[in-house]
Amino acid sequence: MTRWYWAGGFALAFLSFISIFVGVIDLSFGDLWRDPEALRLIGISRFPRTIAAVIAGGTLAVAGCVMQMLVRNRFVEPMTAGTGQGAALGILVVTILTPQASIFLKMSLASVTALVTSLGFLAIVRRLPPTQPLLVPLIGLVYGGLIGAAVVFVAYQADLLQFISVWLNGEFSGVLRGRYELLWLAAAGAALTYFAADQFAIVGMGQAVTTSLGLNYKQVVLVGLIAISLISALTVVTVGIIPFVGLVVPNIISRLFGDNLRRTLPLVAMMGASLTLGSDIAGRLIRFPFEVPVGTVLGVVGAAIFLWLLYRTPRYA
Amino acid sequence: MISIRNLSHQIGGAPILTDISLDLPRGKISALIGPNGAGKSTLLSLIARLEKLQGGSVIVGNLTVGSCSNRELAKHLSILPQMPDQVPRLCVRDLVSFGRYPYHQGRPTADDEAAVEHALAVFGLTGLAKRSVDELSGGQRQRAQIAMTFAQDTEYMLLDEPLNNLDIAGARSLMALLRDLADNHGKTIVIVLHDINYASRYADWLVAMHDGQIAVEGAPAQTVTSDLLRDVFQTDADIQHIDGLPIVMV
Numbered sequence: 001m002t003r004w005y006w007a008g009g010f011a012l013a014f015l016s017f018i019s020i021f022v023g024v025i026d027l028s029f030g031d032l033w034r035d036p037e038a039l040r041l042i043g044i045s046r047f048p049r050t051i052a053a054v055i056a057g058g059t060l061a062v063a064g065c066v067m068q069m070l071v072r073n074r075f076v077e078p079m080t081a082g083t084g085q086g087a088a089l090g091i092l093v094v095t096i097l098t099p100q101a102s103i104f105l106k107m108s109l110a111s112v113t114a115l116v117t118s119l120g121f122l123a124i125v126r127r128l129p130p131t132q133p134l135l136v137p138l139i140g141l142v143y144g145g146l147i148g149a150a151v152v153f154v155a156y157q158a159d160l161l162q163f164i165s166v167w168l169n170g171e172f173s174g175v176l177r178g179r180y181e182l183l184w185l186a187a188a189g190a191a192l193t194y195f196a197a198d199q200f201a202i203v204g205m206g207q208a209v210t211t212s213l214g215l216n217y218k219q220v221v222l223v224g225l226i227a228i229s230l231i232s233a234l235t236v237v238t239v240g241i242i243p244f245v246g247l248v249v250p251n252i253i254s255r256l257f258g259d260n261l262r263r264t265l266p267l268v269a270m271m272g273a274s275l276t277l278g279s280d281i282a283g284r285l286i287r288f289p290f291e292v293p294v295g296t297v298l299g300v301v302g303a304a305i306f307l308w309l310l311y312r313t314p315r316y317a
Numbered sequence: 318m319i320s321i322r323n324l325s326h327q328i329g330g331a332p333i334l335t336d337i338s339l340d341l342p343r344g345k346i347s348a349l350i351g352p353n354g355a356g357k358s359t360l361l362s363l364i365a366r367l368e369k370l371q372g373g374s375v376i377v378g379n380l381t382v383g384s385c386s387n388r389e390l391a392k393h394l395s396i397l398p399q400m401p402d403q404v405p406r407l408c409v410r411d412l413v414s415f416g417r418y419p420y421h422q423g424r425p426t427a428d429d430e431a432a433v434e435h436a437l438a439v440f441g442l443t444g445l446a447k448r449s450v451d452e453l454s455g456g457q458r459q460r461a462q463i464a465m466t467f468a469q470d471t472e473y474m475l476l477d478e479p480l481n482n483l484d485i486a487g488a489r490s491l492m493a494l495l496r497d498l499a500d501n502h503g504k505t506i507v508i509v510l511h512d513i514n515y516a517s518r519y520a521d522w523l524v525a526m527h528d529g530q531i532a533v534e535g536a537p538a539q540t541v542t543s544d545l546l547r548d549v550f551q552t553d554a555d556i557q558h559i560d561g562l563p564i565v566m567v
C-alpha cells in the first residue's frame with residue numbers, strides 16, 4: 001500500500017511540474033533563473049491554476065467517495081446529483097439579491113443550498129427500492145438536471161446567463177492569484193473528512209451495522225453531507241462544476257483497493273488531483289494555443305478509464 | 318438477562334408483534350424458532366435497537382434499550398443480522414476489525430488487534446484474511462460476518478440464523494463455540510434457528526414464535542413435541558428420543 005502512496009505522490013508532483021511550464025506564454029525551466037517575468041507569470045497564473053486543479057480534483061474525488069458511501073450506490077457523485085447545481089443556485093440567488101455580496105457570502109449561501117439539495121436527493125433515494133441500484137444515478141441525473149434548468153431559467157430572467165455559464169461549466173483558464181484561495185478551505189474540509197474515514201466506511205455497510213457498532217447513523221450521514229456540500233460549493237464558486245472526477249476515481253480505487261477509507265482516501269485524493277490536473281494540461285495542449293475545457297477532456301478520459309476498469313479483473317490489497 | 322415487556326410492533330399498520338413479554342436467561346443459549354414470517358428477526362432487531370421501539374420495553378442486563386447510550390450498548394450487545402444488506406468491499410481482516418470499533422473508535426490498540434487475530438483463528442479465516450469479502454463463498458462470508466460479531470466481544474450476542482450457508486462441520490463447531498462462550502465465559506446468547514434438532518441439542522431454552530406471539534417456551538426436552546410441530550409449524554413429523562433429547566425425523 002505504501003508504494004501506491006509513493007506512486008500517487010510522484011505522479012502528482014510530476015504533473016504539477018509539467019503544468020507550471022505548459023501554456024500560451026512560452027516558459028522553460030532555464031527562464032526561472034534568467035527572466036524575472038517568468039517568476040511573475042508563475043506566481044500570478046501558472047501556480048494558482050495548478051493548485052486549483054489539484055485541490056478541486058482531489059476534494060471532488062473525496063466528496064464523491066463519501067457520497068457513494070452515504071447513498072450506498074457507486075454511480076452517484078455530487079456534481080451530477082444536485083449538490084453542484086444547488087450550489088450554483090445559491091450563488092445565483094445571492095448575486096441577484098445583493099450583487100455586491102462578498103465571495104465569502106456567496107460561498108456560504110451556496111453551501112447551504114447545496115446541503116438542502118443534497119438532503120432532498122437523499123430523501124428521494126431512501127424511497128427507491130434497494131433492488132434497483134441503477135435507479136439512483138438516473139434519479140440523480142434528472143434531479144440535478146432539474147435544478148440546473150431552474151438555475152438557467154432564473155439566470156435567463158435576470159439576464160445573467162453569461163455569469164452562470166462560468167459556474168455550470170468548470171474551467172481553470174480563469175484561475176489567477178487572488179481568485180482561487182477559497183479552495184484551500186475545500187482542501188481543509190476534505191482533510192477533515194479523513195478523521196471520520198472509519199465512520200463513513202461503516203455507514204457504507206448499512207444502517208443496521210452502523211447502529212450495532214454504536215454509531216449514530218443520521219449524525220454520520222449529516223456530517224458527510226455537510227462536507228460534500230461545502231466542498232461542492234467552494235469548487236463551484238471558484239472554478240465551476242467539474243463532472244466525472246467524483247464518479248470515476250472512487251470507483252477505480254474501490255475496485256483496486258476495496259473500501260477501507262482510512263487506507264484508500266489518500267489515494268482517492270491523489271488520483272482525483274492527478275486526473276484533473278492531467279486533463280487540464282491535455283486541454284491546454286490539444287488545440288494549442290486554444291483551450292479545451294477540462295470537463296470535456298475529463299468526460300472522454302474518464303469514460304475510457306472506466307470502461308477499461310470494468311473489464312479488468314479486480315485486485316484487492 | 319434480557320427482559321421484554323409488552324412489546325408490540327407494527328409496520329404500515331399491520332401488526333408484526335403483539336404484546337410479547339419474555340425473559341431470556343443470563344449466561345445461557347436461548348433459541349428462537351418459528352415459521353417464516355413469525356417475527357423472529359423483528360424481535361431481534363427491536364432488542365438490538367435497529368428498529369425504534371413502538372410499544373413496550375426491553376432491558377438488556379442493566380441497560381434500557383432506547384434510553385441508554387448507543388455506544389454503551391454496542392459494548393454490551395452485538396447482533397448478526399439475518400441478511401447483511403450489502404456485501405462490503407473489504408478484506409476479511411478489515412471487516413472483522415470493524416467489530417472492535419465500539420472500543421477503539423478508530424485507533425485500535427494491541428488488544429484490539431489481538432482480538433481480531435483471535436477471531437480470525439477461531440473461525441478458520443486466518444488464511445483468508447487478505448481476501449475481499451465479496452469474493453468469498455457464501456459460507457466463508459457467513460463465517461466472516463460471525464467473526465466480526467464475535468470480535469465485538471459483548472456479553473449479549475444476538476444471532477439471526479447464523480447457520481445459513483454453513484456446512485455441517487462449520488455449523489457444529491459454531492454451536493460448540495457458542496456453548497463454550499455461554500458455559501465458560503458467561504455470555505448470553507440468543508439465536509434464531511430453523512433446524513430444531515440443533516436447537517434441542519445445543520440450546521438451554523427454547524422460544525417458539527407464531528404470528529407475532531410467543532407460542533411456547535421452555536427447556537427443549539419438554540418443548541419439542543409433535544404438538545409443537547403441528548400447531549406452530551403445521552407439519553406432521555415424528556419425534557424420536559435419543560439420550561433423552563427429542564430429535565425431529567425430517
Ligand SMILES: Nc1ncnc2c1ncn2[C@@H]1O[C@H](COP(=O)(O)OP(=O)(O)OP(=O)(O)O)[C@@H](O)[C@H]1O
Nearest residue numbers: 328329333351352353354355356357358359360399
Ligand atoms: N420492511 C417490512 N415491511 C413490511 N413488512 C415487513 C417488513 N419486514 C418484515 N415484515 C413482515 O413482518 C413479519 C415478520 O417478519 P420477520 O422478518 O420478523 O420474520 P421471521 O420470523 O424472521 O421470518 P424468517 O424465518 O423468514 O426469517 C413478516 O410477515 C414480514 O412480511
Ligand SMILES: [Mg+2]
Nearest residue numbers: 357358399477
Ligand atoms: Mg428472519
